[in-house]
Amino acid sequence: MQIIDKPTTGFTGVGDVPTDERGSDELWFLDMLEPRGAAPLARVTVVGCGHVGLVVAAGLAGLGHDVTGLDISEGLVKELTTGQVRILEPSLTPLVRRGLDAGNLRFTTDYSGALDGAEFVFLAVDTPQTLAGAADMRNLRAASRQIASLLDGRNPIIVNKSTSPIGTGETIEAIIGAFLQEDHAAPRIVSNPEFLQQGRAVEDFFRPDRIVVGARDPKDARAVADLYAGLSGDVMVTDLRTSEMIKYVANAFLATRVSFINEIARLCEQIGVNVDRVVDGVALDERIGRHFFRAGIGYGGSCLPKDVAALRYIGQIHGVSTPVLSGVQEINNAQKAEAVSRIRRRLGTLDGQVIGVLGLTFKGATEDIRESPAMDVVALLRNEGASVQIFDPAVKPDRSDLPSGLRGTITGSAIEAAAGADALAILTDWAEFRDLPLAAIRSVMRGNVVFDGRNMLDLKAVEAEGFAYLGIGRIATKHRRRRSDA
Numbered sequence: 001m002q003i004i005d006k007p008t009t010g011f012t013g014v015g016d017v018p019t020d021e022r023g024s025d026e027l028w029f030l031d032m033l034e035p036r037g038a039a040p041l042a043r044v045t046v047v048g049c050g051h052v053g054l055v056v057a058a059g060l061a062g063l064g065h066d067v068t069g070l071d072i073s074e075g076l077v078k079e080l081t082t083g084q085v086r087i088l089e090p091s092l093t094p095l096v097r098r099g100l101d102a103g104n105l106r107f108t109t110d111y112s113g114a115l116d117g118a119e120f121v122f123l124a125v126d127t128p129q130t131l132a133g134a135a136d137m138r139n140l141r142a143a144s145r146q147i148a149s150l151l152d153g154r155n156p157i158i159v160n161k162s163t164s165p166i167g168t169g170e171t172i173e174a175i176i177g178a179f180l181q182e183d184h185a186a187p188r189i190v191s192n193p194e195f196l197q198q199g200r201a202v203e204d205f206f207r208p209d210r211i212v213v214g215a216r217d218p219k220d221a222r223a224v225a226d227l228y229a230g231l232s233g234d235v236m237v238t239d240l241r242t243s244e245m246i247k248y249v250a251n252a253f254l255a256t257r258v259s260f261i262n263e264i265a266r267l268c269e270q271i272g273v274n275v276d277r278v279v280d281g282v283a284l285d286e287r288i289g290r291h292f293f294r295a296g297i298g299y300g301g302s303c304l305p306k307d308v309a310a311l312r313y314i315g316q317i318h319g320v321s322t323p324v325l326s327g328v329q330e331i332n333n334a335q336k337a338e339a340v341s342r343i344r345r346r347l348g349t350l351d352g353q354v355i356g357v358l359g360l361t362f363k364g365a366t367e368d369i370r371e372s373p374a375m376d377v378v379a380l381l382r383n384e385g386a387s388v389q390i391f392d393p394a395v396k397p398d399r400s401d402l403p404s405g406l407r408g409t410i411t412g413s414a415i416e417a418a419a420g421a422d423a424l425a426i427l428t429d430w431a432e433f434r435d436l437p438l439a440a441i442r443s444v445m446r447g448n449v450v451f452d453g454r455n456m457l458d459l460k461a462v463e464a465e466g467f468a469y470l471g472i473g474r475i476a477t478k479h480r481r482r483r484s485d486a
């Protein structure tokens with residue numbers, strides 16, 4: 001029997017960064033493929049070459065299929081054609097280059113050429129959140145219409161990978177159906193939701209927990225499942241709507257876990273127990289586990305916030321109230337305001353204070369700042385008059401999606417971010433922040449406050465360097481007997 005008497009450190013917050021020890025740019029997973037059996041290789045077009053579409057296109061090419069990636073962004077296609085990958089994703093660049101070199105992966109902006117001979121057309125365009133919370137379907141509809149108008153008598157299987165409302169399969173069916181010729185009366189639409197996590201997307205593609213395929217005709221679903229022959233992972237065949245619902249429920253449940261433990265963290269602080277140790281004890285239960293179960297400043301990214309909002313919206317239009325989802329959103333929003341309040345309470349005011357910020361991306365191991373809680377916290381800090389000095393391993397000042405006001409605040413290292421700061425705030429769970437040079441950081445700071453918004457640091461080590469520690473549901477030693485730390 002193992003005695004667990006120390007806090008465990010194996011997992012980070014909202015997303016689990018890759019734990020695999022293998023090199024991040026190696027294609028080791030290609031050696032682990034199972035034989036394809038009788039499953040044929042196919043000609044596939046992937047529409048949308050962003051975070052999902054590019055991984056799917058390169059992954060399917062890695063499995064041997066002949067793949068064309070199509071995107072409306074000329075700049076993106078130009079880069080991809082020369083093997084340049086703008087997103088940070090372990091193993092993705094070599095996988096793309098392997099496909100380009102082998103000649104079974106190419107990129108284009110030309111719909112007509114891309115559809116020529118395609119047996120499967122994947123839709124992987126973005127479906128962002130609208131103001132009302134619904135998923136924005138304009139890109140998906142536009143892509144479907146464009147495909148439909150170019151079918152010219154062909155009837156490829158259209159595979160929807162974009163996360164989109166329940167009933168989207170039928171919407172695409174209607175769009176395609178309007179253009180099909182009489183001898184192909186029934187469009188062949190398959191829902192194949194994507195479950196990859198940014199930061200470990202290639203690994204997730206080659207080692208999926210499950211592959212969900214939903215269709216009106218199970219034969220079409222199986223044909224799509226066959227594309228993945230060689231991968232381990234269970235295949236689940238459903239109808240269209242069930243498949244679409246599975247994706248939303250999976251993301252909403254992950255978000256629920258994060259908000260649940262953040263609510264519990266607040267309670268832990270008042271009671272005077274350390275939430276991390278509580279998680280350790282609870283997560284040992286096989287029914288519960290650790291993933292997405294760590295207190296912090298909340299979930300973010302381009303998926304969880306919008307998918308929770310979209311599921312709530314779906315509830316509204318069907319007259320079903322969703323109080324759990326409302327609570328999940330409420331807690332998540334409050335985490336960011338609470339982070340700022342804590343730093344303010346400790347410093348007295350934020351006006352005129354310098355805050356060193358570590359992390360801007362929505363989680364570690366990705367370059368993505370979309371819906372990042374760190375971005376929100378930075379905005380709130382600045383709104384109260386603080387100036388920020390930011391370091392993020394994946395964010396350089398010249399990034400096109402960085403708000404112009406932040407460009408001058410980006411520094412090149414944690415030490416530079418901390419220089420002269422009154423407080424240091426860790427806002428993203430980059431693995432390297434676990435090993436910060438604490439003594440050096442302390443020596444360059446003006447103040448001694450460290451806000452650990454991802455509960456990453458070793459509390460004792462931080463306090464040993466003379467920092468005043470603020471975590472989420474973690475009790476600093478000198479405050480352990482008090483009801484609140486700030």
Ligand SMILES: NC(=O)c1ccc[n+]([C@@H]2O[C@H](COP(=O)([O-])OP(=O)(O)OC[C@H]3O[C@@H](n4cnc5c(N)ncnc54)[C@H](O)[C@@H]3O)[C@@H](O)[C@H]2O)c1
Pocket residue numbers: 047048049050051052053070071072073076124125126127139140142143161162163164194195196197198302303
């Ligand atoms: N990012 C994730 O981790 C993740 C995981 C699972 C599912 N999803 C879902 O996958 C979908 C895509 O997400 P993403 O993160 O890859 O988005 P993204 O913004 O990174 O990429 C979308 C791409 O689609 C292109 N595009 C838009 N309209 C187009 C059109 N009409 N024709 C051709 N290309 C077009 C854009 O130029 C862009 O390159 C979304 O529905 C998302 O919810 C995302």
